[in-house]
Amino acid sequence: MADSAKSQQSQPKITQDIVDAAKKAFDPSASQESRRDGLREYNELIERTQTWILIHVLNALIKPNVLPPWLREPLMRTLTQLPLRPDGVRATMEFVFAVHPSNTGKPAEDAASGKQGAAITHEAVAVATKLLSSVPATMGAQQWFEGISGQLFALFDGEAGPDVAKTAAQIVGFGILGKKQFGAPGAPGWNAFVQPLIEAINPSLKSFKKDPSLDSDDVEEVVELGREKVLVAASDLERALKRLELLIMSNPSPGLCKRVLKPVRLQLWALASWINPSRETDSRFCRPARILVQTHFRLFGDEVSSVFLYLLRRWIQSAGKQSGGSIIQVVTQEEDASSTVQDLVDVTLLQKFMDKAPEKLISHFDQLLELISHVLRADSQAPLGDDIIAVVLSLLNLVITAPTFQKSDINPAELEVVEEALARIGREDRGEASTTANNLSMLLKYRDDVEKPDDKTAAPTARQIEDRRTYNLAMNYITGDGNPPPVVSEGLNLLSSLIVAESPILDIAAVTVLMSNLLKENEDFINLRVIKIFTLLANKHPRATMQELLDNYLDAQERLNTDTRLRFGEAILQVIERLGETFTGEVAQNTGETMLSIASRRGYRPKTMAKQAREERLNELKRKKAEASGEVDDDIDMEDEEETPEQAANKEILAQIVQGWESKRGSEDVRMRTSALSIFGNAMETNIIGMGPTLVSAGVDLSINVLAMEPELEKGILRRAAILVILSFVRALDKAKESGQKLGFGLTDQSREDIQRTLEYIAATDNDGLVQQHARDVVESLENWGMASLLPSQAEASAVPGLTRLAGLHVNPEGTLVDASGRPRPRIEEVE
DSSP: OHHHHHHHHHHHHHHHHHHHHHHHHHOTTSOHHHHHHHHHHHHHHHHHSOHHHHHHHHHHHTSTTTSOHHHHHHHHHHHHTGGGSTTHHHHHHHHHHHHOGGGTTOOOOOGGGTOOSSOOOHHHHHHHHHHHHSOOTTSOHHHHHHHHHHHHHHHHTTTTOHHHHHHHHHIIIIIITTSHHHHSTTSHHHHHHTHHHHHHHOGGGOOSSOOTTSOOOOOOSSOOTTSOOOSSOHHHHHHHHHHHHHHHHTOOOHHHHHHHHGGGHHHHHHHHTOSSOOHHHIIIIIHHHHHHHHHHHHHOTTHHHHHHHHHHHHHHHHHHHHTTOOOOOOOOOSOOOOOHHHHHHHHHHHHHHHHHOHHHHTSSHHHHHHHHHHHHHHHHHSOOOHHHHHHHHHHHHHHHTSTTOOGGGSOHHHHHHHHHHHHHHHHSOOTHHHHHHHHHHHHHHSTTTTSOHHHHHTOOOHHHHHHHHHHHHHHHHHHSTTOOHHHHHHHHHHHHHHHHTTOTTOOHHHHHHHHHHHHTSOOHHHHHHHHHHHHHHHHHOHHHHHHHHHHHHHTTTOOSOHHHHHHHHHHHHHHHHHHGGGOOHHHHHHHHHHHHHHHSTTOBOHHHHHHHHHHHHHHHHHHHHHHHHTOOOHHHHHHHHHSOHHHHHHHHHHHHHHHHHSOOTTBOOHHHHHHHHHHHHHHHHHOHHHHOHHHHHHHHHHHHHHHHHOOOGGGHHHHHHHHHHHHHHHHHHHHHHHHTOOOSOOOOHHHHHHHHHHHHHHHHHOSOHHHHHHHHHHHHHHHHHHHHTTSOOHHHHHHSOSSTTSTTOOOOTTOOOBOTTSOBOOOOOOOO
């Protein structure tokens, strides 16, 4: 703390030293020799100054109009190269998290959370991502990413806590690997962040040059042929697996998962299939590999059908050779299936496929039926083994009993081969195979006949079948237990495609409830995708979508915390903006009423009040117990002693404000009331006609009452929102006037003067500087609107020239004279 105070006191001196040194080094009017000496002094000063201090100083100096352009540009170059310092990346991230506006008013988390100082918000992460993924103009992308990769990998390993590690992984995955020019295989970002990881897992991918990112043992110059060669050190493999797991699990991008894991799928599978590993081995190697393999297969399970067909062809070829059948000719890749162990593995995998995922095996329907008919044709020429026939009949049963199967889907030539083969096997004495063949023959024969004519006409189309398959897959990805963010994200992408295509397979009520459950989870990237799905649903189903959001935002059962309810508020805001002029009727009425009920002071939450009473009693008991035992919190006293009076005062004010936001005696949380007022103002500005005069008048009155009746310091954010509601009202009136819309209501001169007088008082007396500034701005807007209301709108002015629309004047724009009955009168014109 003392060091921090000392650095703050010396910061003005360092700022002046940097400016003086920069002037000597970059002054265009100085001689070249003096600039050379000045540049050396400048570089030495920058080198010995701490990174954290430099970031603050340089950010203050590069602001517009602080320094001349010739001095600002070199300071900007110095600032952009600070992340290349040994502690530059972490210092940059912490600086952004500390000063970003999204952290204003948020208390710092405790040390156990892993967050150092300021909270980590999604908006701050986006800014840090942009800073670290932007390559300075003075160097190449490869040099830049190699310079910061070591620091980011150190953060991956938990150097600054788990939350910062996840943030670093998101910066790499989204900001660097998410861009095609950096994240494609062979690109600079790939070479710096992915290649070192996959080389440690798959040594065959290593290049000839040594990789500096992993601390492997030095390669011995003398190689003894009798010794086993260590391809990758155990510590390097463990570190690469954990870094890769963090990178994949922290980013919801399915494409990134596939692109990164594709070169090491076999190696990960081998590690995940380790037989009887020790507990340490399983924790270090097998568990991370297993998680990555499972994530990959959940995302890209369509490859199961291709793998099954490949294994089936290979096993049939091997079994046919062993049974002496020389007629089977199956197209296959170059494989040697003569090994008994290989045959056993193939059969075991085939059985597991048929037991665990039968629906995926028939996805390649044509290829599977072609293989079945080929085997049956070969059996008619030379009998094959009963084991082969049993497997083929089982597959045929899967095909015929599929819900979407129709005989017309089968090629006539293949259908004839199958029917003849089933009849022949049924006549022969082959035990269970003959019985199965007879049953399949009857089922195939009467498969279409047992269906009613109505069922035939109502048979699902190919699109419906595909949509149902996509919907089931999406639900499996989203609701599966323990699915990582990339899998859930892919499920949301599939669901979005169905919503955009307006698929009739969707159950809108179930989808909205599912999205609400996802929004209750604190996963920023998933929440953003969920909010986007809500906006898509609102296009076709605005009432059901908005009602689900409003129910959770209101939280009548008091089950959700404030942060969760605010996320639903963000979703409501996005839906309102998406609806635009269609935000009207019952949807607008319900939304406005809900917002006003939350924003008013009448909100009562009895369960919250009871919980607060229990917590107060518990704290009181703890305090009395501590006083009785004589315990004193020395840490707090020491911390207070180290603070300056100004810092202590600011800290006390901030604590009072934050504490004042929370619910008191069962009242609504100030942050929720502020959010509700902000949403109401946005809704009014989006479509004031849809809101109606009753809600608009109630909203403006509520805002005026908030300004007059709630002057407390902690309610500054509420008063800001109230003033902006009034501003939104004025903007909506002006927008309607300019577009020529007839509202049927407006702002009278008396009401405008009353509002203006209240705002002028707030601008002069409020204890919040931002509230005062907002009040002055709205007063100015009201004055401008009052003068503009005397003039015709742009639509009226462009439609008819002259003074045709001034109040009290009746002007004939065509200039035609009419008599008392309205008929045109003769007009005398002067002609030459």
